[in-house]
Amino acid sequence: MRQKIVAGNWKMHKNAEETEDLLNALIDKLPTDVEAQFIVAPTFVNLASAVQHLEFTNISVAAQNMHQAEAGAFTGEISADMLKSVGVETVILGHSERRSYFGETDSLIADKTTTALKHDMTVIFCFGEELKDRKDGKHFNIVENQLRDGLFHVQAKDWERIVLAYEPVWAIGTGETATPEQAQEMHQFIRDVVRNQFGNNVADDVSILYGGSVKPENAKEIFSKPDVDGGLIGGASLKADDFAAIASAI
Ligand code: PEP
Numbered sequence: 001m002r003q004k005i006v007a008g009n010w011k012m013h014k015n016a017e018e019t020e021d022l023l024n025a026l027i028d029k030l031p032t033d034v035e036a037q038f039i040v041a042p043t044f045v046n047l048a049s050a051v052q053h054l055e056f057t058n059i060s061v062a063a064q065n066m067h068q069a070e071a072g073a074f075t076g077e078i079s080a081d082m083l084k085s086v087g088v089e090t091v092i093l094g095h096s097e098r099r100s101y102f103g104e105t106d107s108l109i110a111d112k113t114t115t116a117l118k119h120d121m122t123v124i125f126c127f128g129e130e131l132k133d134r135k136d137g138k139h140f141n142i143v144e145n146q147l148r149d150g151l152f153h154v155q156a157k158d159w160e161r162i163v164l165a166y167e168p169v170w171a172i173g174t175g176e177t178a179t180p181e182q183a184q185e186m187h188q189f190i191r192d193v194v195r196n197q198f199g200n201n202v203a204d205d206v207s208i209l210y211g212g213s214v215k216p217e218n219a220k221e222i223f224s225k226p227d228v229d230g231g232l233i234g235g236a237s238l239k240a241d242d243f244a245a246i247a248s249a250i
Contacts, residue, residue, distance in 0.1 A: 002229055031244070091122075
């Protein structure tokens with residue numbers, strides 16, 4: 001059975017005090033009676049305190065990125081071991097902002113995924129087409145290639161620690177959302193790609209989240225689609241009321 005998941009990517013927002021305030025508000029407001037996993041991804045410097053703060057709650061903590069190497073002379077970078085050592089078990093990889101502003105390629109994201117899995121971490125693997133790809137009718141090809149180049153090297157047994165997050169780049173932070181039908185069409189396609197490569201068990205069990213301007217107003221309809229197993233939320237995850245409303249729509 002696949003998991004329903006609502007995850008908030010806080011990006012480069014919230015200092016230490018603001019992080020604590022938002023976590024407290026989420027502890028108060030997130031539903032406790034739904035069968036879903038809730039995840040927040042604060043900045044690196046606030047991960048350790050967030051893990052401690054959220055102990056004994058139904059909210060877990062993810063990092064927004066990590067380096068693929070075990071350790072070494074990589075100034076400014078953070079390793080899987082460092083994340084695990086402060087209690088972080090999940091990492092977001094391949095976010096479109098990492099791909100576009102920091103030049104992350106499918107092959108680099110594949111390496112990061114390998115390292116994260118080696119450390120028994122769960123990977124929220126982000127991918128999705130740009131607007132020009134969709135206009136050119138290439139969106140299915142692009143998405144299939146991202147999956148192949150980023151994840152086809154992962155062994156079937158390790159897929160229980162992969163969460164897919166389909167995030168059409170044109171919908172991220174733009175206020176423009178894929179329609180529920182567009183999301184379902186792509187999620188079904190993604191599940192079929194996974195099915196062809198890894199078989200029914202992996203395809204049926206993998207959670208596929210939708211990301212791109214999800215808000216309290218559109219969450220319920222998007223989440224109602226059969227192949228949408230939750231959401232990766234950016235802007236709306238920074239407001240406790242909005243994130244709680246989205247979480248309640250799962
Ligand atoms: C994201 O950054 O992953 C995202 C989905 O952002 P937003 O919800 O703001 O579009």
